[in-house]
Amino acid sequence: MKYFTFIGFLLCYQISISQHDSINATLLSNKVYENEKRFENCTNKACQIKESFLNAEYFLEEDDIFSSQNWLDKTKNLISLKEVDTTTVFVHSLQSELFYYNGLHQFAINEADKALITAHKLKDSLLISNGxxxxxxxxxxxxxxxxAEKFxxxxxxxxxKNVQKTYLRSSILNEHIYNNIAQLKQHLKQTDSAIFYNTKAYWYAKKSHSKRGxxxxxxxxxxxxxxxNDTENALLYLNKSILSAQKSNYFDVVLVNYGLMLHCYLxxxxxxxxxxxKALDLINEKKINITYQTYFYEIAIKAFKKSNQVKNLTFAQDKLIRINEDISLINNSYIQNITKKYFENENKLLKQELDLIKNQREKQIYFIASVGLIIFxxxxxxxxxxxxxIKNKEIITLQQQKEIAKLEALMDGEEKERMRLAQDLHDGINGDLSYIKYHLSSIEYESLSNENKTLFDKSIDMIDYSCDQVRNISHNLSPTTINDFGLITSLKNYCNxxxxxxxxxxxxxxxxxxIKLSKNIETVIYRIIQELVNxxxxxxxxxxxxxxxxxxxDNLFITVEDNGKGFESSQKNAGIGLKNIASRIAFLNATLEEEHNANGTTFTIxxxxxxIPKT
Structure with a gap:
């Protein structure tokens, strides 16, 4: 579980950093010497705060926990953690991240709470969401x-909501939220829920073109x-994940996928x-974070135990022991120092907090009196x-009801016309074809020449094929299985x-x-999917x-996806089918998202x- 949440944590933190004008995230790629030189060359406090914080974040990216904490301590000494500004939120958030990285999860929660207090005062919804x-x-x-699920x-x-400049960042954070909820549901053995929420995470990742998501x-x-134990689908998504990660040079993800591949071939x-x-070669060739190496060897050990591969098991266990020894030497020293600093700082902050509460209470009394007068x-x-x-709402409600009635009448008329056409096809053309076949069958077959026998047999086959075609068209025009078996069975039969x-x-x-809906609503949904597949x-x-x-x-999430070439914008604008889909989507008060690229087309409803309207 930790592997996935850690990735989400790092990315979401980088999202929040991009909001702050005084902290420029583009400097994170500078070399260590250049970062330290920038701090030394600062001539004012604001510059020192910016550079020391960037150095703290940079060293964390490089897995140098000690240097990251030292630079963050410098930042803390330069600012007042009681100030209500975004810098305070970022400092608490990065401290929370350092605690998380070293397994001090309760300390990390305390720092997240502090970040939330300031974010709520700033009324910054994205920072609150991150906290x-x-x-x-x-x-x-x-x-x-x-x-965890509640938060x-x-x-x-x-x-x-509806803020254009934060749309992409919100999409990326939504991806990580739903991905973590999916993992949580998986841990609780709620497989359907895990698939449902990971489907949402996948949709947001593709929507924002998240190279890691x-x-x-x-x-x-x-x-x-x-x-x-569904190895076929597991292999399908592992291969997809490997290709996606290799394309974006995320070799740590590739390494973990290699470990999961071992479980597919026990x-x-x-x-x-x-x-x-392949995994060992990747570790030697690429600079892969030690955290992901640990996770890979843990996965490999489980696989080798199941398959009783003693040689590989021994090798993986030895590697994991050495890595854990290195991590322990680093983390133990850090944890001892930081916990001591943390408690000293907490006592100092507690005294400041008590003084602040006293001043705030006096202000609150005046504020409440003023607000009371304004409210009155x-x-x-x-x-x-x-x-x-209330009057305006009544007018809008009446207008909406008229629109719904209009749409419902149009669709009802369309369904009746489809039923009439289906009946005409079935009783008319199909009956005529059967009558023709009957008359042809009355011809004396043995009296025909070999050439005429061949033509006769082809004619009978063509009539049978035409009967099948007419029957299928009739069934597509009027899917009677919805009334008898419901939406899911009808769609499954249709696809087959x-x-x-x-x-x-x-x-x-x-x-x-x-799914238990009225037959009218199920028919509308059936028509939407039928039009998309057509x-x-x-x-x-x-x-x-x-x-x-x-x-x-109370949600229905529909995805129709293909691996084709998509369609041109002129086809999209002129297509009657897509206009019919749009009208039915409007009738259901639903939303439709489209994505077109070289790999195909995806419609998400x-x-x-x-x-939905009551019919």
Missing amino acids: YFFKGINLMELNKLNE LWKSRNFQP IPNTEQTFAQIYLEQ NNEEKTNLWFQ SLGIWFFFIQKQK KLEGFHPIKINFQHFGND NIIKHADASEAVVQINSYD NIDLNN
Whole structure:
């Protein structure tokens, strides 16, 4: 668990750093000498604060914990931790990160709480969200899973809404929040929930083009499937994760994936030796963080124990022992020094806190009196404003009801027309074809020449094929299975039938709760998916497509994805099918997200079941 949360922690911290004008994150790549020289050349306090903090963050990135803590202590001595500004939040956050990195999770939680206090005073929702995220992942390490989940959801709820400049940063943080919730659910053996939330994390990672988030979420999928002994899907996502990570040069992720590969080939010693050697070569070739080496050897040891590979097991255990000895020597000295400093500083801050509380109480008395007078003055004005708002809401509600009724009438008319056409096809053309076949069958077959017999047989086959085609068109126009078997069975049958008539593999998946909706709503959802799949077959030139439905609590999450070429913008604007999809999405009060790239097209639909119209 720690491997994944640590990655999320580092990335989210870098997100929050990018908000602060006085701390320029682009300097993190400078050499150590250049960083220290910058600090020495500072001629004012503001410059010293900026450079000492950047040095602390830089040395943490380089895994030099002692140097990072020393530079952070310099920053603390230059500022007042009681000041309400973003620098204070960053200092507490980085101290929390240092504690987290060394396993001092309760200390890390205390620092996250301090960061949250200042972030709430600043009313900075992104910094508040980061603080709750830090607190949640440390509680996960303490195995307090219920509390951890509560704070991870708080982090999600404090994400900025409709702010363009923070959209990308929010998407990346959402990816890490949902990924950690998925791991938490996996730890609780709630597989469906783990898949559901990791699907959301994967969507956010792809939406923000997160170079690290995409291989991480793919790796989480692989771990979930490995726990379910689903080796086929585990291998699928491991290969995806390896390619994504190699493309972005995240070789630590690649190393962990190599370790997970060992669990996919427990009964094949030749392949486990191959993947193990690949991992050892990667460790020798690349500068991989010692934390990820530790995690890899822990995974490898578990695999070799299961497969009883004594030689590899002994080698991996020896490596892990040496690494842990090195880590212990470094961490023990750090922990002794920092805990002593921490408690000395806490006593000093406690006295300052008591003085501050006294001054704040006096200010609060004056403030409450002033607010009371303002509230009383605004009371009557608010009463009249509220009455006007109620009237406006009634008008908007009536307009919405008229729009819903209009859309429902249009779709109802369309369904009736489809049923009429299906009936005409079935009773008319199909009956005529059967009548023609009957008359042809009355011809004396034996009296025909060999050439005419061949033509006769081809004619009968063509009539049979035409009957099947008409029957399939009739069923597509009016899917009676929805009334008899429900939405999921109808969609599964539909995808299976299409594979028989088109050269494309359509994989239908359903996770989560059973779907129980009115037949009218289920038909609308069926039509949306049918239109999307038809577009893939007609325009995408795809060899494979996935239709996935996740139903959890009061949400329905639909993904339709293909590996084709997508379609041009002119096709998108002119397509009647996409306009029909848009009208049905509007009727359901749902949202539709699209992504088009060289690897294919993805449509993601999110339906709040509490917000669909009552029909």
